[in-house]
Amino acid sequence: MSKVTIATVAARAGVSRQTVSNVLNTPEVVREETRERVREAIAALGYRVSQAARQMRTGRSRLIAVRIEPDRDGINGSVLDRFLHGLTDAAAPAGYRVMLYTATDDTDEIATYENLLSSYELDAFVLTGTHRGDVRTSWLAEHEVPFVTFGRPWGAPDTHSWVDVDNAAGTVAATRHLLGTGHRRIGFLGWPPGDGVGDERRAGWAATLADAGLPGAGLEVAVEDGIENGAAAVAHLLPSVDALVCASDSLALGALRAVRDSGRACAVIGFDNTAVAQAVGLTSVNQPLTEVAARCIDLLAGVLDRSAAPSQLLLQPALVIRQTAP
């Protein structure tokens, strides 16, 4: 594009470059008649204030950075893709754009922060996948880099703004639905303990069974995520259960396969309401990801203005009922 500069505008309006700059930055010091003439020249030439120039002046880039996950099994990864869609949608009306980066682990992500902060003027980071012992949030706080997280601090001090989904409420809703439809031997297929999200999802199931006076002991199994793992792990549980609450749609798909292979009847509920759940008719817990993303952008405004104390928001998931647990 042929660049229209302040000098071009100044020449056309018959004023100095300083006057054009004043009209742009401190219009109140310019006489109205001159201001009009400069604005007409700006409009006629299609002059636009360069973001780089404005950024040098304001120290604000209107750019926020978020990590994009490596392409995993394409099922659970889609949750963060949906969050990313929501974030991009919510950022634009608020005057922000989203920049992407990848990282293989926390240490690599911190190295990437350093790289990004040295190469781009970023206003803030939006972190995903917070977990116990997360060194990323403390690094950002120490370096006074503004950020919000999708995910609570999991044991770390609650000193920054975050949005999260109430995972336990999701499995409470799933377990209650199964109780309400007559199931009494409700098992849980989850992840190994120690993962905050996984522990919460298990806790919702366990508490709901306890409230109903039903036993959960011996009705649960924990494996790493994945369809194959789920199918293998659940096989030995099937004689003991008539329904299964699962920590993810991947595990639930494995459970569905094991149920089909066993010839038994067993209701199955997944977690995350992925496209796969929609495609195969899997009842699943839906996280309000568009809402999470919008609230992250809202909180960011307060973080950047330093106008608000850190805020925390826990949003409620909702059960989407389909054929596997009608």
Place this chain on the structure above:
Amino acid sequence: MSKVTIATVAARAGVSRQTVSNVLNTPEVVREETRERVREAIAALGYRVSQAARQMRTGRSRLIAVRIEPDRDGINGSVLDRFLHGLTDAAAPAGYRVMLYTATDDTDEIATYENLLSSYELDAFVLTGTHRGDVRTSWLAEHEVPFVTFGRPWGAPDTHSWVDVDNAAGTVAATRHLLGTGHRRIGFLGWPPGDGVGDERRAGWAATLADAGLPGAGLEVAVEDGIENGAAAVAHLLPSVDALVCASDSLALGALRAVRDSGRACAVIGFDNTAVAQAVGLTSVNQPLTEVAARCIDLLAGVLDRSAAPSQLLLQPALVIRQTAP
């Protein structure tokens, strides 16, 4: 972050700010002993050249923009999400970062270009979803904005750099696989004519049947994409076919449902090898999206340097064989 500026570095090294600037921009004009002292100060203070400052100097932002699609049925949308993962991965080692935007249609996308170009210093755009009568590429070309496209120009002059996947080769491979496994009445479930991608996918099927001396007439049906549409459309074809090539995984999932409901045997092959295909065991044509993204970044380098004539790359898809068409 507390800012280390050129002035801080100058004070520590005991030189002028101009000397620091010279060391950064034209080190050959600075005496070696002074250069060393300034570099020690830069290292000790952790000084980093601001991207905004560098950008004012070089006119390069190292930012490229790509559109993120609205969250559709989560099946076909995942194809562009995979492309986005690949693009982010390939951009970083090449020194670029990816910025996201959304748009509802071509006109809205062009308005977004104007908005982005006036607010950010962008080096280039990566366009997806090219189609017949695409006004976006002509707009970018007219405004001399560098870009590459994932998708060929579909009838427009071949004047820019693009990467695409050979869609016809995908359905040729699918149809040949069905022929090789003994099927002779092979139908096609596609989209309404006029869509470049859809027309190519249909053409691969039709040409392969013709080569084999088999009839295709009456064995095809065209509907808008979607599981429900696919299921409804294919029902009346089922008595006439023993296999189906589909233009998308969504249509293939619909076909699978219709096949199951009919109680007939019918092989089904989808297109795009989505997570859903993996989950339900659907044989499907895989687009090499990581490769497409990497080649887009490669071509971009030539476009930005104006060092290369426009290049076009057509990559080959591959059939992933699973249970629905073993």
